[in-house]
Amino acid sequence: MTDLKYPVGKFDFDAPIAEADHARLIDEIAATPAALRAAVTGLSRDQLETRYRPGGWTVKQVVHHVPDSHMNAYSRFKLALTEDEPTIKPYDEAKWAELPDSQKVAAEVSLRLVEAIHERWVPLLRTMDSADFRRGFRHPDHGRVLTLQQVLGLYAWHGRHHVAHITTLRDREGW
Numbered sequence: 001m002t003d004l005k006y007p008v009g010k011f012d013f014d015a016p017i018a019e020a021d022h023a024r025l026i027d028e029i030a031a032t033p034a035a036l037r038a039a040v041t042g043l044s045r046d047q048l049e050t051r052y053r054p055g056g057w058t059v060k061q062v063v064h065h066v067p068d069s070h071m072n073a074y075s076r077f078k079l080a081l082t083e084d085e086p087t088i089k090p091y092d093e094a095k096w097a098e099l100p101d102s103q104k105v106a107a108e109v110s111l112r113l114v115e116a117i118h119e120r121w122v123p124l125l126r127t128m129d130s131a132d133f134r135r136g137f138r139h140p141d142h143g144r145v146l147t148l149q150q151v152l153g154l155y156a157w158h159g160r161h162h163v164a165h166i167t168t169l170r171d172r173e174g175w
Helices: 019-040 059-082 093-098 100-104 107-127 130-134 148-173
Strands: 136-139 144-147
Touching: 019 059, 019 107, 019 130, 019 148, 059 093, 059 100, 059 107, 059 136, 059 148, 093 100, 130 148, 136 148, 144 148
Parallel strands: none
Antiparallel strands: 136 144
């Protein structure tokens, strides 16, 4: 049976990422908005309010989470590219998912938002060189500096991870 919480496996910050992997990882990030939209296409209001796993978020909350997270990632990339190892501000994603905008706003709004974020973020990623990917930011929750190369891998995984929450639910439910 598929792991409902981690359908594509857990992300490993210490797994090696080669410079040769950058283009593929950027392509995976670039594919996230279309993959997310495809994952929810045709779902009813009730289906969007279905939890992808017991104790997990609703499909709509997942859709709203992706641009929340990717907005933060985009900002963190820009901070790391313009400052020396800045300390970033973490956010409580679980609490964000409970805010009224994640509960009441149509999923379509966040689908458009993630598309817009990626229209800015992906070109930035594609212009970065190897020295840029060695830059990083201090993440208080991790207690260390994360390189932009590690964070590139994280967000390639992140898109696949949340799309899989929805697509595996659709498969299980026969939607």
